[in-house]
Amino acid sequence: AQKITQTQPGMFVQEKEAVTLDCTYxxxxxxxxxxWYKQPSSGEMIFLIYQxxxxxxxxxxxxxxxxxxxxxxxxxxxxxxxxxxDSAMYFCAMREDGGFKTIFGAGTRLFVKA
Amino acid sequence: xxxxxxxxxxxxxxxxxxxxxxCDPISGHTALYWYRQSLGQGLEFLIYFQGNSAPDKSGLPxxxxxxxxxxxxxxxLTIQRTQQEDSAVYLCASSGTSGGxxxxxxxxxxxxxxxx
Numbered sequence: 001a002q003k004i005t006q007t008q009p010g011m012f013v014q015e016k017e018a019v020t021l022d023c024t025y026x027x028x029x030x031x032x033x034x035x036w037y038k039q040p041s042s043g044e045m046i047f048l049i050y051q052x053x054x055x056x057x058x059x060x061x062x063x064x065x066x067x068x069x070x071x072x073x074x075x076x077x078x079x080x081x082x083x084x085x086d087s088a089m090y091f092c093a094m095r096e097d098g099g100f101k102t103i104f105g106a107g108t109r110l111f112v113k114a
Numbered sequence: 115x116x117x118x119x120x121x122x123x124x125x126x127x128x129x130x131x132x133x134x135x136x137c138d139p140i141s142g143h144t145a146l147y148w149y150r151q152s153l154g155q156g157l158e159f160l161i162y163f164q165g166n167s168a169p170d171k172s173g174l175p176x177x178x179x180x181x182x183x184x185x186x187x188x189x190x191l192t193i194q195r196t197q198q199e200d201s202a203v204y205l206c207a208s209s210g211t212s213g214g215x216x217x218x219x220x221x222x223x224x225x226x227x228x229x230x
Contacts, residue, residue, distance in 0.1 A: 033215040043203060045157075045221035052216055091156060097215040100145070100164065101173075104157040 002027045004094050006105035013082045014113050020067070021077040021108045023092030031097035034075040036066065039107070040088040051075060087112045116140065118222035120206050126228045127196055135191040135225045139208030146189050147207045147219060148181060157205065163189060196229045203227070
């Protein structure tokens with residue numbers, strides 16, 4: 001059964017520094033997709049980045065990159081040059097090929113300090 | 115607008131009443147999802163619609179919950195005889211492809227339901 005684990009309930013980072021949010025997953029399907037979403041206090045879920053299981057390179061989107069380690073089943077989100085507006089909940093999610101259901105981790109709350 | 119919209123943004127109701135929550139997906143998106151997010155928790159899948167296919171209702175927590183999607187577009191989630199444990203934010207998402215692994219869901223702002 002598919003499973004997503006985010007072990008960091010809360011993280012602090014100094015403004016302008018980089019931060020890594022951990023995500024591990026479990027699936028028996030060789031084809032799957034991994035997603036990160038940001039949820040600010042307004043409540044809306046904002047898509048950040050996607051990594052396919054067959055992608056050879058780590059995904060990057062602006063200041064966001066995904067450190068994909070397939071053998072370890074980890075898909076950590078790296079945010080470079082943190083900004084105050086990055087303070088939010090971050091959710092890791094996974095979808096297996098052939099399925100529609102996307103499962104979400106419990107989330108990590110990031111606090112960016114000025 | 116171009117995004118997923120949901121209404122109402124907030125709903126306060128009394129225990130035992132029925133409520134209807136509405137979702138208007140991104141135009142052209144064939145897939146629509148409903149999730150529930152309780153305070154400080156992750157997302158709980160409720161139901162999934164894909165085109166004209168029968169919906170997958172495997173995530174609905176009880177028979178008090180139902181959803182429909184008219185004309186392959188707007189969806190309504192109905193909760194009958196609401197209970198206090200139904201209090202949560204209900205999020206709707208839509209996606210535009212046929213359900214492949216890279217199918218990215220785009221979320222609406224949610225409806226915050228409070229059952230007194």
